[in-house]
Amino acid sequence: MKDTIDLHKTIDESQQGEALMMASNNNGKKLYLESYGCQMNFSDSEIVASILIGEGFSTTRDSSIADVILMNTCSIRENAEVRVRNKLSQYQKQKRNNPKLIIGILGCMAERLKKDLLEEEKLVDLVAGPDAYRDLPGLIQEVESGQKAVNVLLSREETYADISPVRLGSGGVTAFISIMRGCDNMCSFCVVPFTRGRERSRNPETIVKEAQELFNNGYREVTLLGQNVDSYRWNISKKDEIIDAEKPTVNFAQLLEMVALVNPDLRVRFSTSHPKDMVDDVLHTMAKHENICKYIHLPVQSGNSAVLKRMNRGYTREWYLNRIEAIKRIMPDCAISTDIITGFCGETQAEFEDTVSIIKEVKYNFSYMFFYSERPKTLAERKFEDDIPLAVKKSRLQEVIDLQHVLSKAHNKSNVGKTYKVLIEGTSKRSEKDAYGRNTQYVTCIFPIGAHKVGTYVNVKISDYTTTTLIGEIV
Structure with missing residues (x-):
């Protein structure tokens, strides 16, 4: 998943008119909801809003008048956690003037730091993991009765497929559709498999229905979301066995076409692709339909095969470049972006130069670039030493930022006149x-x-x- 996009957003009151009609028992309580991190977190916040509006809450953009403040959080990088802790401290000051205020934390940080935030630092009253949002009304009631409330249990089945999200801050034009949850890729630097659980795909009929409803309501672009959309598999086991012979099997290329056929005026995007799972069928489907946008985010992380192996990415430099060649051959006009991590455990100068060279070879349209930040409980923390000095990490990061700046400017210059x-x-x-x-x-x-x-x-x-x-x- 593209974890580099900062989606620090609150519910836009102008968007909640239709949502409030869903609530048959307005309880007079106001919800303030903040989202940090990836697109999936923002999509989850729309599910949370739908659940609580259905329980009678209304939303507000002013945290000072809220009865419940919920922060949907990200644990991908240390900086994100620091920002959330600082904000929670601010809300605690507000709670001193309003003891009945309920402060809760949702998402990845909730699962990973539940004990610290709830018991030791006493920054929150409520903790709910990504698979526990249906339980939020009950958790809020527990807090109102004077208890602390926690549910961070992970599920192998939960996809929230039956919940119609409340669309937040999109202007009624673009929307996210979650097609799957969880992740089975155990990249050594990543906490997502531990905070979001195992991978499971959503029924394609519910995805197409959601896309159709969005189009009927005036939306003209949807983004299909998953930690690894290329591994979307409905009614197919991990061993390529059909689970239910009476139901159709659907892979990502087929799902992509099903959504594209909703209406030619509905643009379709998706995020994020994984190099080890991207197949030509997806590329041919994209080329076939004009309304499937010609843009792929294909995280490389490093251009060196030895580093990729330490990262447990499941592909080599050569494999990755093969996928790039396929994209450019099948869709010459397709834009490609990527994720880059500099200073991963043991990265030598020569290994870093391979990252520089792959950026030059692919000529990415743009990139999301970070230096390595060790995350607790990951394979990298247990197995490798975070041995690259911070100054070196930052120096290497600046070098790739400067290079990408040149490439992005050249790409945009080539568009003049088009x-x-x-x-x-x-x-x-x-x-x-x-x-x-x-x-x-x-x-x-x-x-x-x-x-x-x-x-x-x-x-x-x-x-x-x-x-x-x-x-x-x-x-």
């Missing part, structure tokens, strides 16, 4: 006269909106660029 179909997602923060949206390659475009409305498609001719943005006009 015309792209862009979905208008909103107005620019700098000027309401300008709109913003993304082209099929996931690059943000800024252009005068004129008489056009949010949620419509326009053709934009690019005339200028920055490192991260294309600038143009509607033609």
Whole structure:
């Protein structure tokens, strides 16, 4: 999963009108919900909002008037945990003036640090793991009765497939659809398998139904989410055996086509792909359908096979480059982004240079780049020494950032003079006269909106660029 996107968001009150109609027993209590980390966390927050609105809660963007504050958290990197702890300390000050205020923590950090946050630091009243959101109404009642409440049990079945998420902060144009939960890839640096449990896929019929309902309600883009979407398998066992002969089997390429066929005006994106599982069938499906966006996030992490082996990534440099070759051959116009970790355990200068060389060879459109941060309970913590000095980690990181900056700017410069179909997602923060949206390659475009409305498609001719943005006009 693309863990590098910072989704620190709260519920937008303008989005909750329809959601409030779901609640038949408004209890007068206000919920403030914050999300940190990956797209999956933001998607989970929409499920949490749906569950609690159904129990009579209304939402607020003002934490000072909330009865319940829930923080959906991320444990991928140490910095994310530090930010959440600081915010929890602020909310504790608020609790001194309002003793009835309930503060809860959800998600990955909840599962990993339940004892520290609940008992030792006393920063929260409630802890709920990613598979325990249905239990939130009961957990809140436990806290109201004077107890601390915890449920971090992981499930092999829970997918929340029957819950219609409350769409938060999307402007009614784009939405996430979770197609699977958990992860079976035991990358040595990652805590996700321990915080989100084993991999399980969601019934494709419920996914297509959700996509159709979103389109009917005016949404024009969906992003299919999973820790590893390429391993999506419905009604197929890990041994490639059919589980129920009376039901169809569906892999990710087939699911992708099913969602694309909902309507040609519904754009489809997905995240995240895993190099060891990406097959040509997915690429051919993308090439076949114009409304499947030509953009793939394919995390490499390192360009050196020995480092990849220590990371337990399940592929070599050669395998990864084979997948890149397939993407460029089948979809020459496809944009590719990646994740890079510098300074992993034992990384030599020569091994780091292999990462630099793979960036130059692939010429990524953009990258999410970090230096290695050891996480507790991971295989890397148990097996390897975090032996690269921080100064070296940061120096190597800066080198790949500088290189990617050059590549991204060159990619955007090459777009000048081209015309792209862009979905208008909103107005620019700098000027309401300008709109913003993304082209099929996931690059943000800024252009005068004129008489056009949010949620419509326009053709934009690019005339200028920055490192991260294309600038143009509607033609």
